[in-house]
Amino acid sequence: xxxxxxxxxxxxxxxxxxxxxxxxxxxxxxxxxxxxxxxxxxxxxxxxxxxxxxxxxxxxxxxxxxxxxxxxxxxxxxxxxxxxxxxxxxxxxxxxxxxxxxxxxxxxxxxxxxxxxxxxxxxxxxxxxxxxxxxxxxxxxxxxxxxxxxxxxxxxxxxxxxxxxxxxxxxxxxxxxxxxxxxxxxxxxxxxxxxxxxxxxxxxxxxxxxxxxxxxxxxxxxxxxxxxxxxxxxxxxxxxx
Amino acid sequence: xxxxxxxxxxxxxxxxxxxxxxxxxxxxxxxxxxxxxxxxxxxxxxxxxxxxxxxxxxxxxxxxxxxxxxxxxxxxxxxxxxxxxxxxxxxxxxxxxxxxxxxxxxxxxxxxxxxxxxxxxxxxxxxxxxxxxxxxxxxxxxxxxxxxxxxxxxxxxxxxxxxxxxxxxxxxxxxxxxxxxxxxxxxxxxxxxxxxxxxxxxxxxxxxxxxxxxxxxxxxxxxxxxxxxxxxxxxxxxxxxxxxxx
Numbered sequence: 319x320x321x322x323x324x325x326x327x328x329x330x331x332x333x334x335x336x337x338x339x340x341x342x343x344x345x346x347x348x349x350x351x352x353x354x355x356x357x358x359x360x361x362x363x364x365x366x367x368x369x370x371x372x373x374x375x376x377x378x379x380x381x382x383x384x385x386x387x388x389x390x391x392x393x394x395x396x397x398x399x400x401x402x403x404x405x406x407x408x409x410x411x412x413x414x415x416x417x418x419x420x421x422x423x424x425x426x427x428x429x430x431x432x433x434x435x436x437x438x439x440x441x442x443x444x445x446x447x448x449x450x451x452x453x454x455x456x457x458x459x460x461x462x463x464x465x466x467x468x469x470x471x472x473x474x475x476x477x478x479x480x481x482x483x484x485x486x487x488x489x490x491x492x493x494x495x496x497x498x499x500x501x502x503x504x505x506x507x508x509x510x511x512x513x514x515x516x517x518x519x520x521x522x523x524x525x526x527x528x529x530x531x532x533x534x535x536x537x538x539x540x541x542x543x544x545x546x547x548x549x550x551x552x553x554x555x556x557x558x559x
Numbered sequence: 560x561x562x563x564x565x566x567x568x569x570x571x572x573x574x575x576x577x578x579x580x581x582x583x584x585x586x587x588x589x590x591x592x593x594x595x596x597x598x599x600x601x602x603x604x605x606x607x608x609x610x611x612x613x614x615x616x617x618x619x620x621x622x623x624x625x626x627x628x629x630x631x632x633x634x635x636x637x638x639x640x641x642x643x644x645x646x647x648x649x650x651x652x653x654x655x656x657x658x659x660x661x662x663x664x665x666x667x668x669x670x671x672x673x674x675x676x677x678x679x680x681x682x683x684x685x686x687x688x689x690x691x692x693x694x695x696x697x698x699x700x701x702x703x704x705x706x707x708x709x710x711x712x713x714x715x716x717x718x719x720x721x722x723x724x725x726x727x728x729x730x731x732x733x734x735x736x737x738x739x740x741x742x743x744x745x746x747x748x749x750x751x752x753x754x755x756x757x758x759x760x761x762x763x764x765x766x767x768x769x770x771x772x773x774x775x776x777x778x779x780x781x782x783x784x785x786x787x788x789x790x791x792x793x794x795x796x797x798x799x800x801x802x803x804x805x
Contacts, residue, residue: 319729320587320758327581333624334574334631336600339586340567353583353726356603360627377605381580385723477631480572480600485563512567 321351324389324543327382327419328352328535329375331359331394332510336480338532341514345536345556347547353382359394360477363446363453368400376413383417388543390421391535393509395457398425403460420542424509427538428531429461434559435527437503439466443490444507445482447473454507467498479511487516487530495524506530517553528553568598571635571789574628575781576621577603578640579756583726585778588760592782592802594793600628606640614646622659629663634789637781638669639755642699645671645707666788670755670777671707673784678708678749680805681773685711687740687747689733691718691725691757700753713747716740725757733762741770752776763799774799 326346330338335356342352355378357371371394379390390413392398398406403425410421432440440463442454451468458465469490474482491504504520506513509532517528530553537555540547549556577585582603589599602624604617621643625636636659638644644652652671660667678686686708688700697715704712718736720728737750750766752759755778763774776799783801786793795802 319727320584321726325583325726334600334602334628336572336598336631337567339601340590340598343587343590351583351587351726353581354586354601354603355581356601374605378581381723385581385583385725386727475631477627480568480598481566481632483564483566488563515563 321349323347323349324540324545325351325353325387326539326543327379327387327390328354329357329378329391329393330354331357331371331397332476333358333360334477335510337510337512341512341532342536344514345533345549345552346540347545347549350540350545353385353387355381357394359397363396368397371397372401379413379421380417383419387419389539390417390419391427391539392421392423393535395425395428395507395531398423399457399460422538422542424531424535425461427534428529430538431529431534431555432461432463432503435503435529435555437463437527437529439464439500440503440505441467441494441498441501442505442507443487443494444468444470445474445479445511446470446476446508458505466501467494469494469497476510479508482511484512484515487513488519491516491520491524495526501526503527503529509535514552518551521553529555568596570594570596571786571791572598572600572633573785573789574600574625574633574636576624576637576639577601578606578617578643579603579722580605580607582756584756584758588778589782592760592779592795592798593786594791594795597786597791600631600633602628604640604643606643609642614643617643618646625659625667626663629665633665635785636663636665636667637673637785638667639781641671641703644669668784668788670781673780674775674777675708676784677775677780677801678710681749681775681801683710683749683773683775685713685747686749686751687714687716687744688712688751688753689716689718689736689740690753691720691728693717693719704751714740714744716743728757730758730761733757733759734765737762737766737774741772747772749773749775755781760798764797767799775801
């Protein structure tokens with residue numbers, strides 16, 4: 319079968335998902351497949367959308383477990399953080415016991431990735447618009463890191479992230495480093511805009527570590543599924559850990 | 560080399576409503592078939608036991624999904640899931656697509672329309688259907704070929720798997736089942752593989768060469784039709800006559 323090495327289940331918060339699957343198959347080695355379920359988050363980040371997505375995540379996780387996923391990822395840092403970062407380990411353990419397969423969250427994947435990268439002072443670029451800056455500061459602090467700066471260009475609606483040019487991440491990284499030169503890790507938040515091909519260039523040019531939500535999710539899912547390949551082209555995280 | 564100044568779907572962005580709770584094989588095969596620059600926007604539908612209520616719920620979410628994908632900039636929206644598309648009656652699909660397209664301002668197609676066009680392009684007349692499910696689905700497939708596609712069903716081959724297990728089927732199954740189907744029904748001019756969520760595309764060219772028949776699969780037809788409607792006219796080798804000749 320296609321997923322003869324590992325089958326990764328991913329609950330994808332945006333109602334429409336485009337970029338994630340494309341970048342997944344650029345990163346993952348042959349024999350690893352993605353099982354994807356789209357959830358309910360639209361252009362507005364509402365409690366109702368988060369709650370609905372969380373509930374559908376659980377149903378999707380059960381379907382993925384039934385279909386034979388080796389690991390299930392509950393996606394959406396905002397969705398996960400809405401349950402409390404401190405509660406995520408128990409949520410995963412309980413769900414794993416119920417569905418009989420390993421469960422992780424995107425939030426834990428990002429936290430662990432930054433710990434391994436030795437991140438201390440993190441600067442974040444996101445696409446949700448300037449009015450989400452404080453939320454991103456808070457999310458970073460909730461994961462235990464100093465959030466030195468957050469920027470977002472003019473707002474892109476979540477469901478329009480597929481229209482973002484691949485060069486945007488590089489431009490934002492340069493802006494972050496110029497504004498907050500103490501930054502040791504640049505975080506591209508949200509797994510649904512094109513960031514994969516900016517990781518290596520940003521690390522090389524700016525001398526920082528890079529953690530993208532998408533990269534951390536794929537990396538943690540692979541490692542949890544027992545795929546220990548070191549992968550070139552997508553940053554230190556894949557190459558060294 | 561990645562061009563950092565353009566988007567992933569710089570040639571076309573195709574929206575597709577996936578008639579399954581979770582999807583695995585479809586995006587893999589999609590990106591094997593389509594040329595670079597054609598992207599896939601997906602919405603998964605909570606299709607469960609295929610009860611009337613279940614299918615109607617999926618139909619409703621499909622419509623909502625189409626509107627959302629249009630707002631997100633899709634060049635074309637494809638409504639997936641033949642049972643969902645024809646849930647309001649076999650003769651309602653064209654009207655649905657027309658009305659929806661007018662409403663959302665983006666061209667709308669369906670997996671059903673793609674398959675109709677594919678059968679027509681291939682000149683199919685006598686069809687043997689291979690599907691991965693239990694034999695209790697044979698009558699539904701037989702009826703669809705006869706009544707919806709207007710073709711002659713010469714037989715069905717049921718693989719005996721289930722929706723949840725589709726991702727576990729290796730590509731060799733489609734080849735084996737296709738051979739068994741044509742051996743049992745040698746009068747068929749076309750082998751039709753129903754359902755785009757199992758590994759079939761690697762069986763298309765070998766079966767066409769081995770038996771001199773046409774092979775049409777749901778995913779192949781959807782990808783082909785989507786590209787052509789979106790103005791991507793590339794001939795794609797390796798996945799059958801439909802993609803390489805039409």
